[in-house]
Amino acid sequence: MKNENVLIVAVLLLAMTACGGGGQSQADKSKEQAANKTPDPTTLEEAEKNWQSDYGIGPVSSFELPAEVDADLVAKGMEIFDAKCTACHKVDKQFIGPEPKGILTRRTPAWIMNMILNPDEMVQKNHIAKQLLIKFNGSPMANQNLTEEEARAVLEYFRTL
Ligand code: HEC
Numbered sequence: 001m002k003n004e005n006v007l008i009v010a011v012l013l014l015a016m017t018a019c020g021g022g023g024q025s026q027a028d029k030s031k032e033q034a035a036n037k038t039p040d041p042t043t044l045e046e047a048e049k050n051w052q053s054d055y056g057i058g059p060v061s062s063f064e065l066p067a068e069v070d071a072d073l074v075a076k077g078m079e080i081f082d083a084k085c086t087a088c089h090k091v092d093k094q095f096i097g098p099e100p101k102g103i104l105t106r107r108t109p110a111w112i113m114n115m116i117l118n119p120d121e122m123v124q125k126n127h128i129a130k131q132l133l134i135k136f137n138g139s140p141m142a143n144q145n146l147t148e149e150e151a152r153a154v155l156e157y158f159r160t161l
Contacts, residue, residue, distance in 0.1 A: 040127060040130075041127050041131065043131060044131040044132065044134075044135055046131075047127040047130070047131045048106060048128055048131075051106055051107060051108065051111070051128065052108065054107075054108060054111055054127070055108055055110035055111055055114070056108075056110060056111035056112075056113075056114030056115060056118075056122055056126055056129070057114055057118060057121050057122055057125055057126055058113070058115075058117050058118030058121065058122065059113075059114070059117055059118065059148060060110045060113040060114050060117065060148065060151075061110060063109060063110060064109075065109050065155075065159070069156065069159050069160060070156055073152070073153050073156040073157075074156050074157050074160055076150075076153040076156075076157075077153035077154040077155065077157030077158070078157045080146065080150050080153060080157075081100075081157055084144045084146070085144065085154070088141075088142065091161055092161070096139060097136060097139075097141060098132070098136070100158045100161055101161040102161070103158050103161075104158065104159060107128070109155055111126075111128070112155050112158065113148070113151045113152065113155055114126075115129060115141060116144070116146055116151040116154060116155075117143075117146065117148065117151050118143075119140065119141040119142065120140070120143060122141075123140055123141065129141075
């Protein structure tokens with residue numbers, strides 16, 4: 001009786017391993033994934049094509065800006081920008097980094113906040129940020145340790161540039 005049980009278990013285990021993966025081998029699966037994957041963009045222009053659906057990587061998910069610009073928030077944002085960003089950014093021309101003027105016509109609000117709050121991961125994993133790092137000769141965007149609230153204020157300031 002005991003031996004019979006052992007045999008049944010052994011047969012069941014064999015059946016389970018033989019059918020594992022639903023009949024598709026691991027090699028088949030990775031081949032399929034490679035075929036479905038579009039190649040990474042190799043230029044900034046290419047990466048920017050889908051900017052309107054690119055929210056970046058970080059703590060902020062897609063959100064809509066209110067129609068009205070909040071003047072108090074703008075003032076706060078300007079103060080923060082002048083103190084922590086002007087070492088590398090000039091408002092309306094390229095410097096160590098790009099100019100923020102007009103940024104809302106090429107980046108989503110969430111992308112901008114994620115770039116401010118999580119630049120290290122952004123330049124490693126986000127298509128646009130990766131290409132920016134190349135364009136700016138590998139000098140990285142610095143994490144200035146802003147809070148989410150401060151980054152939101154800077155974004156409001158950017159709306160006025
Ligand atoms: C040490 C220099 C440095 C400082 C300080 C810095 N940045 Fe940057 N920033 C860069 C560089 C360089 C880039 C271009 C991307 C890259 O190379 O990683 C960049 C990119 C950006 C971008 C993306 C611009 C675009 O056109 O897509 C935003 C937004 C930005 N920075 C905001 C800020 C804000 C806000 C601050 C201050 C809190 C700041 N940066 C401080 C160097 C800096």
